[in-house]
Amino acid sequence: MASSSLPCAVSECKRPSRALCNCCQQYLCRDHLKQHDDLIDAQLPHLADQINALSDQFNNSTLLESSGLTELNRWREDAHKTVGQFYERKCQQFRQVVQERQNKQRKELDRMRSNMNELIREQEATQVQINSMTESIRSFEQDINNLQQVHFKINPLVIDDNLISIPQETTSRDLLHEPPQHQTMQSTSNIVSNNDRHLPANQKRNPSFPGKENRGFQISRFLVTIMDHI
Ligand SMILES: [Zn+2]
Ligand SMILES: [Zn+2]
Numbered sequence: 357m358a359s360s361s362l363p364c365a366v367s368e369c370k371r372p373s374r375a376l377c378n379c380c381q382q383y384l385c386r387d388h389l390k391q392h393d394d395l396i397d398a399q400l401p402h403l404a405d406q407i408n409a410l411s412d413q414f415n416n417s418t419l420l421e422s423s424g425l426t427e428l429n430r431w432r433e434d435a436h437k438t439v440g441q442f443y444e445r446k447c448q449q450f451r452q453v454v455q456e457r458q459n460k461q462r463k464e465l466d467r468m469r470s471n472m473n474e475l476i477r478e479q480e481a482t483q484v485q486i487n488s489m490t491e492s493i494r495s496f497e498q499d500i501n502n503l504q505q506v507h508f509k510i511n512p513l514v515i516d517d518n519l520i521s522i523p524q525e526t527t528s529r530d531l532l533h534e535p536p537q538h539q540t541m542q543s544t545s546n547i548v549s550n551n552d553r554h555l556p557a558n559q560k561r562n563p564s565f566p567g568k569e570n571r572g573f574q575i576s577r578f579l580v581t582i583m584d585h586i
Contacts, residue, residue: 364388457503468492
């Protein structure tokens with residue numbers, strides 16, 4: 357409590373103190389208490405400006421959102437490209453396999469036709485040769501059918517959810533900082549008054565604000581793992 361026996365805390369002031377300031381625990385005379393109070397109030401417009409700036413930044417957060425989605429869309433395009441390239445590679449491999457099989461079949465067909473021509477020319481075919489040719493024809497027919505009904509061994513593409521992680525929390529502290537309720541005991545002006553026109557001094561101390569947080573998605577390279585086997 358104020359004590360008339362204590363001098364004002366301002367060094368050059370000879371007046372007796374009138375009140376104890378709760379915010380700094382200093383005994384001050386009436387004039388210096390008023391000055392002290394005004395200095396505190398004078399910081400409010402600057403803080404109000406900062407809140408307005410934050411408000412603008414907050415209202416522009418749709419821009420941040422779209423920049424995040426741009427990353428996500430780029431990932432999707434890359435992923436589609438990766439799938440397309442994988443598909444093309446498998447098509448190529450399939451065409452190659454079919455080509456090799458058909459080359460073999462063509463040779464087999466030539467061989468069968470040549471044998472048949474020989475049998476016709478010599479007119480001395482035995483039943484064993486007829487049976488063998490019949491078996492060759494059946495086998496060849498089977499081979500063609502098999503090739504026409506090729507079934508791929510295909511596993512569905514499984515996408516790991518961890519390929520893209522979206523940060524949930526970007527600040528390390530609570531957003532809501534309730535200020536301590538400090539009041540001067542002898543209140544000559546309301547501390548939270550907004551119409552401050554007095555004492556623009558002592559405003560140099562800018563409260564530091566947390567730097568720009570890293571809001572980026574964490575995106576891993578898209579991997580396709582399908583058995584390389586037809
Ligand atoms: Zn104080
Ligand atoms: Zn004083």
